[in-house]
Amino acid sequence: MELRTVTVVGAGTMGNGIAHVCAQYGFDVVLNDIKQQFIDRGLATITANLDRQLNKGVITEEAKKGTLARIRHSTDLVSASSTADIVIEAASEDQGIKNEIFKTLDASCKPNTILASNTSSISITEIAAQTKRPDRVIGMHFMNPVPVMKLVEIIRGLATSNDTYHVVKSLAEKLEKVPVEVNDYPGFVSNRVLLPMINEAIYCVMEGVATPESIDTVMKLGMNHPMGPLALADFIGLDVCLSIMNVLHEGLGDSKYRPCPLLKKMVAAGHLGRKSGKGFYQYDAKS
Numbered sequence: 470m471e472l473r474t475v476t477v478v479g480a481g482t483m484g485n486g487i488a489h490v491c492a493q494y495g496f497d498v499v500l501n502d503i504k505q506q507f508i509d510r511g512l513a514t515i516t517a518n519l520d521r522q523l524n525k526g527v528i529t530e531e532a533k534k535g536t537l538a539r540i541r542h543s544t545d546l547v548s549a550s551s552t553a554d555i556v557i558e559a560a561s562e563d564q565g566i567k568n569e570i571f572k573t574l575d576a577s578c579k580p581n582t583i584l585a586s587n588t589s590s591i592s593i594t595e596i597a598a599q600t601k602r603p604d605r606v607i608g609m610h611f612m613n614p615v616p617v618m619k620l621v622e623i624i625r626g627l628a629t630s631n632d633t634y635h636v637v638k639s640l641a642e643k644l645e646k647v648p649v650e651v652n653d654y655p656g657f658v659s660n661r662v663l664l665p666m667i668n669e670a671i672y673c674v675m676e677g678v679a680t681p682e683s684i685d686t687v688m689k690l691g692m693n694h695p696m697g698p699l700a701l702a703d704f705i706g707l708d709v710c711l712s713i714m715n716v717l718h719e720g721l722g723d724s725k726y727r728p729c730p731l732l733k734k735m736v737a738a739g740h741l742g743r744k745s746g747k748g749f750y751q752y753d754a755k756s
Contacts, residue, residue, distance in 0.1 A: 470581065470636050473497060476553035478546065478570060480511030483587050484559035486615025489515045490644050491557075492539040493532070493616075500542045501549040508542045515540070518616055546570070547577040554579075555640065557609055559587040562712045567591060568599045575600035583633055585609040589709070590660050590716040593626035593653045603628035607637050610657060611646075613705070621646045622657050655720030656713060664713045667705075668729050670698040674749070675731035681749040699749040703742030711736045 473496065477488045480502040488511070492498045502508045519533045528536075543549040550556050556574055560566055567586060574584050584606045586596055597606035608624025621641045625634060634650070641648035651657045656664065670684050679687070685697020702710050714728040735741075735748065742748030 470554070470583075470632070472554040472583075472636065472640055474499070474552055474554050476501060476550045476556045477559060478502075478550075478556060478574075479559035479561075479587075480508045480542075481559065482514075482613060483611060483615060485511035485514045486518075486613065487557055487559055487587065487611055488540055489518060489536070489616050490646075492536045493519075493528070494644050496539065498540045499549045499553065500540055501544065501546055503544060505544055508544065512540070512542065518614075522616070546573055550574055550577050550582075552579070553582055555583040555585060555637075557585045557587060562589060562591065562709055564591050564595070567596055571596055571599045571606070575602060581605070583607065583636060585637060587611055590656045590713040592655070592720070593624045593629070597626040597628055604630040605633050607633050608651075608653070608657070609637055609641070610651075610659065612659070619645075619647045620659070621648050622651045622659055623648050624651045624653055624657055626653050656717045660713050661717065664710060664717065665726060667698045667702045667710055668714055668726075668732065671702070671729040671732050674699070675729060703748035703750055703752075705742070706744055707732060707741045707748055708736050 475491045475496045476499045477484050478501050480500050488498045488500045500508055500511060519536060522528045523530060523533050556578060558567060558570055560570055567588065571584060584600065586593060586608050587610055588608060589610055593606060593608040597603035600606055603626060606626055607629050610622035610624060612618035612620045623634065623637055623641065638648045673679060673684050674681055681699040685699050688694045688697045711728055711732050714726060717726040718728065739745055740747045743752050746752050
């Protein structure tokens with residue numbers, strides 16, 4: 470199966486990044502979200518990131534214009550997905566929202582359309598169960614920022630076919646990403662390893678072991694991490710971190726995945742990290 474048209478559901482951080490790389494590598498893209506203002510914000514981010522690539526000499530002005538020209542947009546999910554060869558869902562990390570999206574996609578898309586989710590932790594098997602094409606449902610977990618990061622976790626649901634897997638693997642390679650096959654378990658590989666480390670760093674703050682700055686410095690200088698776990702949590706979004714920890718805790722049933730009470734308290738207070746201006750660090754509009 471040859472993929473030519475990609476619909477991306479969700480114009481937020483991950484969705485606009487996925488739309489960017491797909492259009493940059495020659496695919497016709499439809500970017501969908503529930504409000505035009507979300508789409509406009511996503512398109513502005515794509516333009517800014519293309520300008521950054523242009524200034525670094527990574528792309529030409531012609532390539533920038535071509536990328537933007539290949540991106541259409543719509544607030545109507547049905548029309549946005551009706552002609553797609555593959556749909557990549559990058560909506561909120563909420564299973565109820567994803568279930569409804571996949572029910573709609575299953576009804577509106579062509580019978581052979583592949584339905585992929587960029588979920589970072591939710592079961593692909595459970596998402597696929599909302600459709601009548603579970604063999605054509607798969608996880609395609611990109612890393613943030615999508616235009617820069619090479620990894621894509623490709624997650625097989627229980628019913629995902631070999632044909633679907635190989636088509637999606639080929640798509641990732643055409644985007645110059647490195648696809649890694651992963652089976653469907655809570656958190657997959659990346660977040661099953663990463664999020665408990667972040668959660669433990671938050672426990673260290675809560676228990677007064679050290680300040681956020683000290684914890685991040687230890688991990689950067691002692692473990693050679695490019696970013697400390699608490700700065701990374703702010704970058705990901707503390708609400709997203711909490712959602713993933715809840716999935717791990719509920720899905721695996723082990724107390725070692727219990728979300729730190731401080732994380733829950735900060736999310737309840739609206740301290741979500743960079744996107745809210747305050748998390749473990751303070752952020753202004755410029756930063």
